[in-house]
Amino acid sequence: MNAIPKASFSAEDLQKVRNFIYKETGMLFEEKKDYFLQTRIEQRMQATGLTSFGDYYHLLVFAEKREEILAFVESITINETYFFRDFGQLQGFADIVLPFYAESRRLKDGDSVSIWCAACSTGEEAYTLSIILQEVFDEMPNLKMRVDATDIDRNVLNEAETGIYSERSMKDTPIAYRNKYFVKAAKGWKVLKNARDLVSFSRVNLIDRNEMRKKRGYDFVFCRNVLIYFDDESRRKVVSYLYDALKPGGYLFLGHSESVARISAAFELERIGGFLCYKKPEVKNG
Numbered sequence: 001m002n003a004i005p006k007a008s009f010s011a012e013d014l015q016k017v018r019n020f021i022y023k024e025t026g027m028l029f030e031e032k033k034d035y036f037l038q039t040r041i042e043q044r045m046q047a048t049g050l051t052s053f054g055d056y057y058h059l060l061v062f063a064e065k066r067e068e069i070l071a072f073v074e075s076i077t078i079n080e081t082y083f084f085r086d087f088g089q090l091q092g093f094a095d096i097v098l099p100f101y102a103e104s105r106r107l108k109d110g111d112s113v114s115i116w117c118a119a120c121s122t123g124e125e126a127y128t129l130s131i132i133l134q135e136v137f138d139e140m141p142n143l144k145m146r147v148d149a150t151d152i153d154r155n156v157l158n159e160a161e162t163g164i165y166s167e168r169s170m171k172d173t174p175i176a177y178r179n180k181y182f183v184k185a186a187k188g189w190k191v192l193k194n195a196r197d198l199v200s201f202s203r204v205n206l207i208d209r210n211e212m213r214k215k216r217g218y219d220f221v222f223c224r225n226v227l228i229y230f231d232d233e234s235r236r237k238v239v240s241y242l243y244d245a246l247k248p249g250g251y252l253f254l255g256h257s258e259s260v261a262r263i264s265a266a267f268e269l270e271r272i273g274g275f276l277c278y279k280k281p282e283v284k285n286g
């Protein structure tokens with residue numbers, strides 16, 4: 001690999017980039033992350049062949065095509081994920097929430113159920129949700145199930161489409177599901193068609209109001225381990241968009257260290273097993 005040129009940035013330069021990222025993505029990079037940010041700017045300067053910060057910043061912010069914005073954002077996202085992450089929460093979803101939801105809505109074969117996996121990274125979470133839906137509703141062969149998976153980062157979405165995963169990604173996947181939904185490939189494990197069929201991937205920026213407006217009518221939204229990178233103001237916006245994306249009576253699931261406390265009073269809080277989930281209230285008649 002070529003050595004990364006050591007450009008020098010002033011505190012003001014870094015602040016400009018921090019503000020720009022915040023506006024574009026909702027992610028807040030505190031000053032303690034300056035080293036990380038600096039290395040990413042250097043990498044992108046090298047990739048674009050620019051040697052002065054001023055020129056790079058101009059390309060990033062003012063270029064007519066948004067290509068550099070996308071590439072820069074992709075260089076700073078943290079994409080850590082794996083199958084069946086936060087197993088206890090998913091178990092509660094499978095064993096308690098889904099059966100309760102199906103019963104209370106009198107869900108029958110031929111009806112539909114949809115999940116939005118927002119900030120899906122490389123796809124493990126979306127395929128996990130597809131497996132769960134199929135396992136829970138195995139006696140409803142005509143149920144129309146769908147997992148719409150989105151992320152801001154095109155690179156992870158491409159990986160997700162490829163559907164090949166390392167042993168590390170699979171570490172929490174029960175053996176029975178490995179055998180049923182995966183096949184051993186040269187480089188790890190490949191997701192089989194049965195898990196893929198329900199899932200589609202596309203790019204959505206959680207902070208982009210216009211993109212978020214198009215997401216409507218979901219029974220469940222999973223948005224886990226992304227709001228930790230946002231500040232309260234961005235969280236408030238995103239949580240209100242997620243609220244609008246849910247059907248009345250639908251549920252929002254966040255990561256274990258995330259919560260809507262301080263952010264939104266619109267949801268009903270439910271403690272299921274050892275975890276919290278957020279229900280959009282049913283519409284009251286009369």
Ligand SMILES: C[S@@+](CC[C@H](N)C(=O)[O-])C[C@H]1O[C@@H](n2cnc3c(N)ncnc32)[C@H](O)[C@@H]1O
Nearest residue numbers: 025077080081119121152153205206224225226
């Ligand atoms: C740590 S991963 C979480 C993956 C998965 N949800 C999980 O819990 O395992 C965070 C993901 O959020 C995505 N992300 C960050 N900011 C985003 C934004 N504004 N809109 C959509 N996705 C975003 C990143 O690209 C990254 O893939």
